[in-house]
Amino acid sequence: MKEFKFAVAGAVTLLAGVASLSPALAETTLNALFMKQAAYSEDDVKAMTADFEKAHPDVKVNLEFVPYESLHDKIVTAQASGSGYDVVLFDVIWPAEFAKGNFLKDVTSKIPAADSSKVFDGAWSTVTYDGKRYGMPWILDTKYLYYNTEMLQKAGIDHPPKTWAELEADAKVIKDQKIVEYPIVWSWSQAEALICDYTTLVSAYGGSFFKDGKPSFNEDGALDALKFMKTSLDDKVTNPNSREYLEEDVRKTFSNGDAAFALNWTYMYNQANDPAQSKIAGKVGVAPAPGVEGKSEVSAMNGSMGLGVTSGSKHPDEAWSFISYLTSQDVQNKYAKLSLPIWKSSYDDPAVAKGQEQLVAAAKQSIAVMYPRPMIASYQRLSSVLQTQIQSALFGSSEPKAAMDEAAHQASRLR
Template sequence: MKRWLKLAAGIAATTLAAAGCAGSGGSDAGNQSSAPPKDGTITVWLMTGTAPDSMSAALHKDFEDAHPGVKVKYEIQQWKGIQEKLTAALASDSPPDVIEVGNTQTPFFAAQGVAADLSGSVADFNGAQWLAGLKASGEYDGKTYGVPFYAANREVIYRKDLFEQAGITTPPASRAEWLDAITKLKAKFGSDPDFQPLYLPGQYWYALLSFLWDDGGDVAKADGKKFKSTLDSAGSKAGIEFYKQLVEASGTKAPKDNDEATPQQATIYGAGKVAMFIGAPYEVATAAKTDPSLKEKSGAFPIPSKTAGQTAPVFLGGSNLMIPLNSKNQQLAKDYIKLMCSAKYQGELVKAGYVPGASTDTSGLDSDPLAAVMAKASKNGRAVPASPKWGEVESGQNPLKDMLTAYLTGKKTLDQATADANAALDKIIGG
């Protein structure tokens, strides 16, 4: 499960240079020759850690058997430097035929005119079962350019043994119950000065998104191809206020001027003095390197909604599949993606521990309690604004992080912090 977080919090955060991304723009993949060659090669670029070797080997055999004379040239790409490599490849006359990109990267390539419009093939790609949050990430200007590949999301990971000792018999199913659990944990273990009912860093904006969305707020709203920041809306402010309420109620010792990666929150959890944190299933394995017993002691529940019995929306980190506009094998590329979206290979993704992007069947994750909770929460998943410039938000001086730190430390009022964040965001994604 480590693979997805690297994408959502790292690779997708890097700005993609627009230089060299020339293209005719807006052309449909069907404008290319639809007749597959009798022999030839289709080049596929997937990222390291995505498809297990056994899955890709079976997939390529099935594809080649269905297309006599055609071979799959499968190239695993490394995340380091992939932005520059993709930028150059998609602008060339001989790009790969199928590529995997981060879901927040998709609008960039679509806007640059180097990606094929796949709107007419959505049904062929099992579009009726696409994960809703990823579906939105593959769209730009009313057209579909990215096909959901797979996803993962955050949940609340907790110590079952500490909950039991504090008299908490069932995982919280609302914000009120979550706060009540924090109170009970403090009453039981608060005499230990190092104990934290909830570890929550001040700049954990991925977690903040759940609260914004749950309160009816959002980061920004689309206005044609432009975006208008909405962090000062009533719903957004309510979500930010709840974030502060969690920080203050828990008495977390996490830094208010840094995020969940600095220091690594799984390491903090592994030290044994934290009862809960918002994270991904794989982080338990990281924590267990310090304390192996945490594998058995840890459970999970979806991030609670303010409405009892519902789950809060979650940010979906993941990947999309795209076809470069200049691919010479458009129909073969479509056939490849169609096979990847089939029940057989979506099922293989589930076996590998992913939430499939093109299938609603996640029953294969039920045997893993942490992954099962992640899959349940993913049904209420969402994506960040589909702005071609979103990478600049994450790779630069992220206005959401600055806003949280300023508000949590009291340097700015909520009104001032959100107004300043809006202004900063509008400079990046407003045009």
């Protein structure tokens, strides 16, 4: 009986010793939300995270990937339930809503002052609202004009179009020569992708979304942008399926050799040049999106995204360490094939440009003129209104002017 008592006492002592060590052995688990498509691949994000975990053995990161179209609502739902994520990827159009809803922590004081001048202004605008920064920019992106060099050569076209009018003229030549039935492909599905393409054209035509606090997308350059979209469909140079396509559909159509021109994000350049994923590898050209004579030389919209720490995170310091690692220049330079860095000096780094010199050259022009979508808390509702009315015009249910008048009427009640 004495032996049993001693054994129990020893066991209790041992367990107490283990318990006393548990804080040192404790592992912090972070939950992080990313998107599936475009920019960095899932494999890239997993590899970055694995390297972070090696450098921080006391931190484990659970990764979740969802389609872009689900990302916003996932963040909002998790915030409402009071549980969920420590780190989230968010779009440039959400900081106003997320700041007002207290979804993200203000991390202004955590960002080294020296970094401000080293990162592009367009990148900082991605995470900034009312003078405060709610994360670190991570994906610095805009849409570029991709073109099939072989098709242009067959058509006798010796350079990519400089203006949208020139692009349509080139597309007509390619169509008339029966090189491809529909020379242009876009992502015009009723989704945010449509607004990104539309915003690119608004920037080219010198339009605006609001003037003096009132909707202005039913006039001037913003209306001209929609008229161009509809004309390209009527002239049968735009693939009519574009009205149902997202960016991945555009990539696959272009990579299959079924289009001469495409508007898409950075990530398509290397994937369209990959023989394992593309029939036209080695025949892919890229340039800034065209401008409009007398109004712009090139056009671009801000499609960037940032990483933020949620206001409900129980591990904000570890979450910020993870974000700091992912957005560091060394890591971004290493994974620059699908998403170009936020850091200015990276664009002069031969290792970053190697194999994608044409893309980097285009980026230097486009990043400087990225046009923003409206930075308002009700942006999601505004976008939905615009998507519906733009598609109404593209499907021929209403004239462009009538469609945008209706959009302006509905939008005037949102602000």
